[in-house]
Amino acid sequence: MPQSDDHTTVLIADDSELVRKTVSRIMSRLGYHPVTASGGIEAVSLLQSSSFDALLLDISMPEKGGIDVLRFVMENGYALPVIMISGSGDIGQVVQCLKMGAYDYLTKPVDAHRLQIVLKNAFSESALRRKVRLLSAAVDQSPVAVVITDNRGYIEYANPSFTAFRNALTGCRLQENIFDDDAQPENLSVKFRNAIVSGKVWQGDYCNHKRNGELSWEHAIISPVASQGESGSHILAFMQDITESRKNQEALLKSNRRFRELADLLPQPVFETDGKGFITYSNRAGFSTFGYSRKDMKRGIHALQFFAPEDKSRLMHGLRMKKTAGPLGTHEFTVFRRDGAGFPALVYTAPITGRKGSGGFRGIVVDITELKESERMLRENRKKYLDLFQAIPDAIIVADAESGVLVEWNRQGQFFFGYTPEEFSRLHIGDLYPEQLREEAVAYFKKACTGQAGTLETQIVTRQGIRIDVHISSAAFTTENFRCFVGIFRDITQQKRSDRLVSENIRMKNDFISTVSHELRTPLFSILGFTGTLLREQDELDRETRMEFISIIHDESKRLSALIEDVLMISRIDSGRVSYKKSELDPSITVSDVCRSLKIRADEKNIDLRLRVCAPMEHIFADQDSLKQVAINIIGNALKFTHSGGVVQVRLSCDAQSLLFSVEDNGPGIPAEDIEKIFEKFFRVERSGEAVDGTGLGLSIVKEIVADHDGTVEVKSIPNQSTVFLVRLPLLMKP
Template identity: 35%
Template structure:
């Protein structure tokens, strides 16, 4: 446990003194500092007057309840994480808490181990958010122009220094391409070389002659670096730029008059130098002596320019000196400098050939100490790595949460259908029970008649049977209606057999519907089977509302997760039934389910003659938690989960169409060949 977490203060809000005491004990054992409040108002007052790192908030309290307090915290103390605690397992309440910004939702009694993990995770995430906020402030206040583009080169972020330098506001710049600054002074090949470098995953460093919004021309030095996502693909580019217009003017002034060189050189904030044709230093300004630790006496004795660079850079320096003297352009201007005392520091050197009468006689240059910039680059790289790691972690967490939402939606659907399934099973069970009661009476009557026959048989052994006794036996047969009884028994058994078969069918469909494969497992499955099982399971949802017609072609199997696909069919059928129910019509509606296939996909359409979907609603039906149903009728997750299952997890399509004559047609497709790579939202 880190030192920050040990000092964390956890506010426990609960109207029960016993729960406050027991939770405080757990928090103290975890090494944190517990603080308690018995109502919502006390909680808000403590947050306004004390430093609170985490809130454990009970939902049901007198006065302000937990949901109201949560809303206040999100409005005024956004960075403080809140863990909601309730004695109810109401899924809608949990979903609403998370939507309002709660970190987690726990059910009483809270397991200490679960509480420990949740508290530590919440504090860790809060710490990361504070770091991100700090890094964001650093970038925002940086005097260096920072811009981030997408992989097409369009601006997604610029810091205030960008606006100060270019004259374009943040709103004016976002979405635009940096070519809005292009002056036209540099050839297209220059920009092509830049683009080739960064799209190859390399860092580009160079200069631009650009035009500000007001038309003013300026020079800027730029470093452009690609940013890759977790797959290694380039997702963005970040550029660090510095206005070097003044430096350019100074370099031009130095080239204009050699007589003014000495005076101007000592005024520059960077070391400047001159080399002869052998590469020996013949001049440097005062900052040159200070930066490298040499004296004027050393210079008079002779100092080779190579002595100012670490050994591994000297070959490059020699090559660049040769290139400069031959007037051959080169891009590598960065080196590691070596001071007289043996210490090193990064530098950027700009050079120019010195001509006398059109003949090169040496090289003149300027040295920039880029230690701060290098450190800033390293910090930015570390920041990017931390951000990418956090994005990967949050992506994994969101995937787990999404799978939990899918399971919860399925459980909610099963719970909604439970009463209907019980009713479907109860009908055949009832007539089997009635048939067995009837059989029990018939068997009792046959037993009575059999006893009479046995008595007659015993009497026949001793003497002939009298006509009175025979008549009595005939009357017993008539009173028991033996002929009708014998005729009805086979029919009763046949009817009972049909009841057993109906029960077996329903249970089989329930077993198929509830069977669990792994989340990412794919097996060959005929969707016609899934549709039939779904209609059996959901029969009580639509039987009194609509007549269902199926037009199922013989289909090839598709690689899919059967339970997820069955959940989609269930959502579509139940939604159609609810749409028809919302019209309160006297006659039943119609639901038609049709399947077909082509060379690449299998298709299924669910058509109803309900009220249809208005265009403004149709655009949002696949959004999570969006619903037009009455409270308690739906979670708003059915169609969004169905879209995720079909499109993202199986690479299919899910489309909605409302014909002019009314009703709704929802069509899905699933590929006949399994996706090679799963696409996440």
């Protein structure tokens, strides 16, 4: 405390005004601020109300003497030096005061010089005391253990923190106390001792057992202390329990190591970048996958060099967004190895945050080559089966088993039923059937779900309302957790038609056989009857009758023979066994021959048979015998049905492509209702009252032969006026 501080206030308590004045004057002269009290009572009251830096106290005062005031000061712990003023020089009272804690004493009359010295000493000692009090309080309360030993290591002082974890007793050696040899790293105590002996500061960590036996880590600073000019007289040690922080540090290191190990275990590259995009960390997989080394990373690898140039702007944009948006995002990129080979990958990134947020990113790269490949295979497979499904020529419909609503159909299904996909998706399986068949069809599909449906033949109805005969086979299957049934619809219209044709053919064949047998029986009956009659009655019959019967037999035999020929012909044509010997021929020659041979019959019936050949006549490619047969049958028919005196005109001409062969008669004509039937086998136009012989096969044969020559035959008839048969045959193409 400075000596001449204006604020240094000194209280002067004396009952003598003279002394008070004298001392006050000295005080002021010395630069202190004097406050006076005329007695002990006043002095106590002033002490209680104000703060003073020193007290000059007269021992003998009336009422309350100096000793009482001193006691008050001491008892109340006022930290101010008290200097007693004694008048009589009573040494007994002075000694008592000093024992009670007074700092010094002066004798009256107060010598100014001595007062100055006493006060100066009092103030400096008071300051020193404060300092020591502060220091010892600091040391006492410090959480750091503080120990002072002599230069041999024997403990002279230990603060409470030290004694809290060490059984420190004054007089023990520090080394023995702090070092538990079992727990020490090697040579620690030697190092420590050497350091101390050579007067150096030693500082280090070590492990020790605490008082309670727990192992703890401590950090110590031990230094020699020079005291009272004697260097190395004492040793000062500071010790701190660092178990906790060491534990934390270890945990941190451990977790750091664990993270690295974990990251190295990952088969996917894991990386971190700084704010500029340079790689600052990569796990083992990162180096091996991309073909770089740690050394390369130290030299600087920029993250962008892993990406295709065209991806870079997308990548940068994604990263920029990531700074403000969510923590993790995925991007699919093609990434490149050092050797230039690329592979598809998902790159998950997140910005690096935290106190030291560098503006960089960390992320993981997932190679999706295999995923892509299996995706591609899946797509291809799916496409293959879809194409297959679409290409199946039968209509296929898939419906939800629960609701019956259609869920899938192939192209043929769409085409077959005539619905658009939108319409299909609104349909129920029952909607595909005519109303009266619906129930049966739906029941059939219900059965399909139980796996015992088999097949069904029914009819469906198209969007246009057309009914089609179908054969359905069905099955049920489960996909993506819903059950479906699939129906395969096969159009059996053709099959039905051919079934019908087959049965029709069989019926016709039966009819044919029955008709043939009937046609054969009639002449046969005649022949049998007349020959029987001739045999039996040969002697009785006259020659004329015999001749009549024989000619009947002859006629019937001829008819039978013609009939058999025709039947065989038809049969050959029908079964496709007829072999035409086609060649180039002039039809006019063939037809002329036929007309010549039929001239006799025409003459017999008095019919005018005329032939007209229109030039130019082209050739045709045909079987001559068959052409002859056609001409005979048609012209023969005309002669047969034309009345006596009538005219039959045969005409041959050519147009651009065809030979036209027509036969016109002016006979009774063919009734309209029969026109359609005349080409049927064994059909004979009935004429009341007139029996017309013939096999009934002639026009059937004509029709078949003409068809086999790629021609046509048609007939026009006006009853009681005329009938015209017109045959067209293709002309031989001229090269």
